[in-house]
Amino acid sequence: MRRRASGAGLGPCLFLVARGHQPEAPPLRLRLDRHDQVEVRRGEALDVAPRAREPALDLVVPDTKISAQHARFERCLGAWCVKDEGSKNGTFVNGDRVTRAILADGDTIDAGDTIFVFREAIAQGGELAYQPPATLRRGLASLLPDVAAGLDELARMTAAEITILVEGETGTGKEVVARAAHELSRRTGALIPVNCGGLPSERVEAELFGWKRGAFSGATADHPGLVRAADAGTLFLDEIGDLPLTDQAALLRVLQEREVMPIGGTRPVAVDIRVIAATHRPLDAMVGHGAFRSDLLARLSGYRLQLLPLRQRREDLGLILADVLRRRREANGCRVTVGGLRALLRHDWPTNIRGLEQAITRALVTCAHGVIDVEDLAQTLGTATTTATTATPPHTPPETPGPGDPLRERLVVLMREHHGNVAAVARSMGKARMQIQRWIKRYRLVPGEFRA
Numbered sequence: 001m002r003r004r005a006s007g008a009g010l011g012p013c014l015f016l017v018a019r020g021h022q023p024e025a026p027p028l029r030l031r032l033d034r035h036d037q038v039e040v041r042r043g044e045a046l047d048v049a050p051r052a053r054e055p056a057l058d059l060v061v062p063d064t065k066i067s068a069q070h071a072r073f074e075r076c077l078g079a080w081c082v083k084d085e086g087s088k089n090g091t092f093v094n095g096d097r098v099t100r101a102i103l104a105d106g107d108t109i110d111a112g113d114t115i116f117v118f119r120e121a122i123a124q125g126g127e128l129a130y131q132p133p134a135t136l137r138r139g140l141a142s143l144l145p146d147v148a149a150g151l152d153e154l155a156r157m158t159a160a161e162i163t164i165l166v167e168g169e170t171g172t173g174k175e176v177v178a179r180a181a182h183e184l185s186r187r188t189g190a191l192i193p194v195n196c197g198g199l200p201s202e203r204v205e206a207e208l209f210g211w212k213r214g215a216f217s218g219a220t221a222d223h224p225g226l227v228r229a230a231d232a233g234t235l236f237l238d239e240i241g242d243l244p245l246t247d248q249a250a251l252l253r254v255l256q257e258r259e260v261m262p263i264g265g266t267r268p269v270a271v272d273i274r275v276i277a278a279t280h281r282p283l284d285a286m287v288g289h290g291a292f293r294s295d296l297l298a299r300l301s302g303y304r305l306q307l308l309p310l311r312q313r314r315e316d317l318g319l320i321l322a323d324v325l326r327r328r329r330e331a332n333g334c335r336v337t338v339g340g341l342r343a344l345l346r347h348d349w350p351t352n353i354r355g356l357e358q359a360i361t362r363a364l365v366t367c368a369h370g371v372i373d374v375e376d377l378a379q380t381l382g383t384a385t386t387t388a389t390t391a392t393p394p395h396t397p398p399e400t401p402g403p404g405d406p407l408r409e410r411l412v413v414l415m416r417e418h419h420g421n422v423a424a425v426a427r428s429m430g431k432a433r434m435q436i437q438r439w440i441k442r443y444r445l446v447p448g449e450f451r452a
Contacts, residue, residue: 010121012080014038014073015143017345018318019063020113020336024325027318029130029143030057032080038073040111042066065089065112073118076102077432080118082109094442095342102438105407106314108345115341117315122146137183138323139176143315147308151177154305158184162302163255165240166278171354172307174278175238182234187274189233194226197242204247205263209254212264219264227260227271234274240300241281241292248293255299275300310349310356317344320353324360331364339374347381355380408443411436420450 011033019025030038030048035055043060050057067087073080083100084091092110093101103109105120125145140155142148157164158181166174175193182191199207206216210225227235237243243251254260255275259268277300286292310317321344325331336344340363349355359380360372367376411425418424422440426433440447 009033009124011124013119013122013124015117015119015315016059016061016318017115017117017315018321018336018341019061020115020338020341021063021065023318023334023336024322024331026322027143027315029125029315030059031124032073033124036075039069040066040071040073041069042112061111061114063112063114066114067112070111071109073103077434079103079432079435080120087111092338102432102435104435104439104442108342110338110342113335113338115318115338115345117345119315137180139173139180141319142313143319144313147313147316150305154181154303155184157181157303160302161274163274163300164276164302165283165300165304166276166307167283167304168278168280168307169309169352170280171352172309173353174280174307175236176353177305177307178234178236178238178276178278181276182236182274185234185274187233189231189272190229191234191236192226192230193236193238195238197239199243201244204244205250208247208251209260210262212262216263222262225260225262227254227273228269230273231271232273234276237275237277239279239281240277241279241283241286245291245293248296252293252296252299255296310352314345317356320356321360324357328361328364331360334364334367334370334372336372337374340372340377343374343377343381407439411439411443411445415445415447415450418450420447422447 011031014030014032016028016030018027025046028046028048032038035050035057037054037056038059039056040059040061042064043062045060045062047060048057049060067085067089069085070087071085071091072083074083075081079102081100081102082091082093082098084098089112090097092098093103093107095108095110103118103120105118107118109116109118123145125148130143137155140151142151154164154177164178164181166177168174178193179191194208206223206225208225208227210223210228211219213219213222237251254271257268258272259270261268283292283297287294287297310320318341321336325334344356344359351358359377362380363372363376366379367373410429414425414428418428422436423433426436429436
């Protein structure tokens with residue numbers, strides 16, 4: 001794989017998200033800002049080759065359903081478009097077979113069993129082409145440069161003894177990241193996970209700090225508690241935002257003094273712990289409401305990492321899918337149809353990576369001959385998603401994205417502002433009129449409805 005250093009900034013990128021015939025294969029990110037064309041063709045091994053005397057790339061993909069000369073991505077009228085080169089199996093944009101189409105931000109493009117995502121303006125990173133090796137540590141890899149930068153910084157922070165706070169929605173992989181950080185820290189003790197929301201409200205301090213024999217009825221022996229169990233290791237405080245306010249002061253003392261006082265004890269016990277906390281709750285807002293201690297948040301915030309929900313990092317879906325499949329013996333040799341990949345990409349994933357794992361686990365049970373198709377995902381993803389991901393015939397309008405789509409909302413606002421004048425909207429957005437017309441068709445908007 002050839003690589004070329006380059007500066008950072010915003011610009012267009014093409015992501016090879018996944019290959020259905022080899023879903024465990026590494027994905028790929030291509031910078032497009034310094035090139036005018038990307039030719040996609042079949043070859044023996046994945047490779048990206050810059051041409052000698054022209055700003056173009058040859059992308060070779062080992063996919064038997066891709067033709068020798070399959071498709072070309074190219075600049076056109078200030079935008080990027082894709083052109084089918086007379087391929088046998090066709091080129092599809094958002095499920096529609098096309099001969100030529102202008103690309104919008106977030107469009108999915110299918111060529112054979114390979115699926116791409118086009119992004120119009122994202123951080124470029126430092127390389128022309130990027131292919132993460134399969135050996136990258138689980139939970140600390142991303143094709144998105146901004147996400148990858150945060151994960152790289154986290155990896156560097158593990159050498160220090162500062163506390164780490166991982167924030168993100170349920171199912172975004174906070175515990176996976178915590179385990180990776182613990183492994184990189186090389187601490188000799190274990191990682192002890194504590195679900196702060198699952199601790200009995202009347203026994204939080206006892207569970208965390210332990211007790212001495214006879215401290216209360218039923219305390220027939222000394223108990224070290226979860227904090228002391230993490231001695232020389234890492235204490236992972238999951239859902240720290242659910243810890244009752246009355247118990248936060250006791251935890252703060254442990255973090256400040258690095259010692260615990262067991263219930264019924266007479267002297268504190270020193271502990272050597274690294275603390276990683278995680279939450280899906282807005283701790284800063286909770287501090288403002290008085291529901292979370294500001295001094296505890298300050299102590300936890302040695303380094304803060306925000307994990308994006310899966311719907312905001314769809315480009316990483318293939319990377320995460322490969323990790324899920326590699327960890328399941330029954331997935332050996334498994335394939336995913338391009339329709340199945342498209343269904344996975346279009347789903348909103350309200351439970352994020354956890355939901356993806358559940359969907360794949362179920363599909364591995366129901367699929368025939370080791371091939372996951374749209375039907376195998378229907379039970380988990382829902383009938384509407386399955387129907388929408390079935391490839392439609394040429395000239396059939398694509399599925400209309402929902403009202404929450406940011407591009408659609410921006411387009412509607414500008415259409416109202418300019419009373420349905422497409423040329424004025426194009427000037428306002430800095431886009432070609434043809435691009436605006438394509439978006440209008442994609443979202444099934446009617447310019448005349450905005451002229452009243």
